[in-house]
Amino acid sequence: MRNDIILAGVGGQGILSIAAVIGLAAVERGLYLKQSEVHGMSQRGGDVQSHLRLSDSPVASDLIPYGKADLIISVEPMESLRYLPWLSSSGWLVTNSTPFVNIPDYPETDRIMSEIRKVKNHIIIDADAIAKESGSARSGNMVVLGAASGYIDIPFESLSDAVRSLFGKKGEEIVEVNLKALRAGRNFIM
Amino acid sequence: MHTLLLLGDEAIAQAGIDAGMSGMYAYPGTPSTEIMEFVQGSREAAMKTIHREWSANEKTAMEAALGMSYAGKRAMVAMKHVGLNVAADGFINAAITGVNGGLIVVAADDPSMHSSQNEQDSRFYAKFSFVPVLEPSNQQEAYDMVFAGFEISEKYKVPVMLRITTRLAHSRSGVKRKGERKQNALTLPSDPRQFVLLPAIARRRYHGLLGIYESLRYDETLGSFNQYYEGSDRRLGIISFGISFNYLTENYPDRDVGMPVLKICSYPVDNSLLERIAAGSDELLVLEEGYPVMEELLKGILSGGKSVKGRLDGTLPREGELNPAIVAAALGLPATRGGEVPEIVRMRPPSFCKGCGHADMYNALHEALAGYAPGRVFSDIGCYTLGALPPYNAINSCVDMGASVTMAVGAADAGLVPSVAVIGDSTFTHSGMTGLLDAVIKNSPVTVIISDNSTTGMTGGQQSHATDRLESICEGLGVDRKHIRTIVPLRKNHEENIAIMKEELAYNGVSVIIARRECIQTASRRKKEAVKQTDNK
Ligand SMILES: Cc1ncc(C[n+]2csc(CCOP(=O)(O)OP(=O)(O)O)c2C)c(N)n1
Numbered sequence: 068m069r070n071d072i073i074l075a076g077v078g079g080q081g082i083l084s085i086a087a088v089i090g091l092a093a094v095e096r097g098l099y100l101k102q103s104e105v106h107g108m109s110q111r112g113g114d115v116q117s118h119l120r121l122s123d124s125p126v127a128s129d130l131i132p133y134g135k136a137d138l139i140i141s142v143e144p145m146e147s148l149r150y151l152p153w154l155s156s157s158g159w160l161v162t163n164s165t166p167f168v169n170i171p172d173y174p175e176t177d178r179i180m181s182e183i184r185k186v187k188n189h190i191i192i193d194a195d196a197i198a199k200e201s202g203s204a205r206s207g208n209m210v211v212l213g214a215a216s217g218y219i220d221i222p223f224e225s226l227s228d229a230v231r232s233l234f235g236k237k238g239e240e241i242v243e244v245n246l247k248a249l250r251a252g253r254n255f256i257m
Numbered sequence: 258m259h260t261l262l263l264l265g266d267e268a269i270a271q272a273g274i275d276a277g278m279s280g281m282y283a284y285p286g287t288p289s290t291e292i293m294e295f296v297q298g299s300r301e302a303a304m305k306t307i308h309r310e311w312s313a314n315e316k317t318a319m320e321a322a323l324g325m326s327y328a329g330k331r332a333m334v335a336m337k338h339v340g341l342n343v344a345a346d347g348f349i350n351a352a353i354t355g356v357n358g359g360l361i362v363v364a365a366d367d368p369s370m371h372s373s374q375n376e377q378d379s380r381f382y383a384k385f386s387f388v389p390v391l392e393p394s395n396q397q398e399a400y401d402m403v404f405a406g407f408e409i410s411e412k413y414k415v416p417v418m419l420r421i422t423t424r425l426a427h428s429r430s431g432v433k434r435k436g437e438r439k440q441n442a443l444t445l446p447s448d449p450r451q452f453v454l455l456p457a458i459a460r461r462r463y464h465g466l467l468g469i470y471e472s473l474r475y476d477e478t479l480g481s482f483n484q485y486y487e488g489s490d491r492r493l494g495i496i497s498f499g500i501s502f503n504y505l506t507e508n509y510p511d512r513d514v515g516m517p518v519l520k521i522c523s524y525p526v527d528n529s530l531l532e533r534i535a536a537g538s539d540e541l542l543v544l545e546e547g548y549p550v551m552e553e554l555l556k557g558i559l560s561g562g563k564s565v566k567g568r569l570d571g572t573l574p575r576e577g578e579l580n581p582a583i584v585a586a587a588l589g590l591p592a593t594r595g596g597e598v599p600e601i602v603r604m605r606p607p608s609f610c611k612g613c614g615h616a617d618m619y620n621a622l623h624e625a626l627a628g629y630a631p632g633r634v635f636s637d638i639g640c641y642t643l644g645a646l647p648p649y650n651a652i653n654s655c656v657d658m659g660a661s662v663t664m665a666v667g668a669a670d671a672g673l674v675p676s677v678a679v680i681g682d683s684t685f686t687h688s689g690m691t692g693l694l695d696a697v698i699k700n701s702p703v704t705v706i707i708s709d710n711s712t713t714g715m716t717g718g719q720q721s722h723a724t725d726r727l728e729s730i731c732e733g734l735g736v737d738r739k740h741i742r743t744i745v746p747l748r749k750n751h752e753e754n755i756a757i758m759k760e761e762l763a764y765n766g767v768s769v770i771i772a773r774r775e776c777i778q779t780a781s782r783r784k785k786e787a788v789k790q791t792d793n794k
Contacts, residue, residue, distance in 0.1 A: 100430060
């Protein structure tokens, strides 16, 4: 078993929480894992990504080689396209559809969507809207993870458990909101 | 013990706590910041009463760590690569004094400059100072090397460098802990003159250090991190240093490279290892993260004109970090690139947070400077450096911490009057204070704007030594109280702030304008924590 996943977004959008949930679940299941993150300058509203590698045998490189990613999970549509050189020909791209516009020359949404649709295996989900329905506009990251969960070789229950232990410190209410968002994303693809 | 999922930085921190360290010293800097943050957040570290406060800068951190070592206890000091420039005087001379308690210097390099002004390679400093280096290739090694580092440091009485790069610092993986070691008791050096570097003593110690450095090549603990792998295809022998080993094996699904491979994760290297792989292969490929430090050395060590491929002959790029694709190309393996990035994808550089006080400060400064020719704003390193980007285009320099004040002084000396310095509060107490003293001594016509968000923002909001002290520091350094002005950079104060800036720009002497408004990131974090506190009541 081997899952090479690229997480993409803009600094502050919560991709490290997605990474932490998958990472916790993977460790609980005794998988090997390497997860490279971006800290520092780019976290101020720049593009950020995380390479997450899960395997039942030891992982060598902290970085995923080009063309080898099985999955891109993106919380922002333009950012999902930035990592296409890493996506394998059979890989999936799962992305939020709501743009995060903090640059003057942000492209038209239609053009972004048509580029995403050119990718053979893609899922576009309005995570912001679904998150709002689930009770918290800020849990869009969990909605996207839910929508991508079918392409990760970890049972959904393990991901839910990881959400519980990750957000447990912040109180039951936060846990429930995030679980609801995760399930809503999951239901979107079922 | 179960496996912990740790960043490379966190693995080093946890290892320090487990290996009997009594003091952790650091100034924040990507990618090293999370080492100290982990120790500060650790309950075990609190129970063990490990010292773990931020220092004013890397030099003070290095020297405090050396002082703890003098007193017989184990200390670790961590910094980003350019921090080692600031700490270099202490570092290089600590090699001459040697240590008493174990001393580990963590240098976190940033090849490809993800968050830095340059990609200097700290191994040069170690070579320059005759200090052994441990360079982990994964998180578990990073953990284990702290134990080994303290052991070597105490055995040979030398500081040990632990060199990591961004990818390891900021990548998480499973780490197994070892049994804990007790902290050392307070014991003074057996030779009371060890740390007194008068020339006669220094000459003797330097002579001793050179001898130690040679014997380190054959140290078993140091050597245990190096490994030779046989391979039947002897046309190419590969020497990998540190993390580059992973980029090599990544290209071989069963991890069998099939060629002779020498994995090196500690320095100085036993030359016989290098000679062995050289003798056993037709050509050599050198993989190292950073500068071609070892590649250059190898060309000198290996007799017989063996061809050495690497960063110097163009087999690998001369600059930037390695990755699996670059190494694959060097090995002649096919490229695996997926699709291309569509042309519509735009760059997304970092930017000021919405509502940031630095932005309001720059808006006011822009108008206050309207009457002067452009090109006179010297800035520094921090979030406020983002003022270099459009639409602000507000600054003309960003060189090294503290250089805003001193460059403004030099430019004013040259006749660029008024000269303006824009510096952050943490950068000011890191290295701006001494420059301001220079300015005061010669009454330089400079206006120093301290953009005070009351935190060390760029690196994630660590406590700033400047908080609540700036006015008294400036006054103490001799700035005329009438020309220390405090403003609140808010849009509603815009006109008033412009007027104050104009007055001080027109003043023919040293003035300091403190533009103070709390960082909105730390402010919102503080509010959230306050809510949590009341919820818990
Ligand atoms: C010698 C050195 N040490 C550390 C750093 C890392 N660093 C860059 S910006 C920064 C924070 C500066 O804080 P402050 O001056 O308060 O400005 P802010 O980011 O809060 O606006 C640090 C620690 C560096 N670039 N050089």
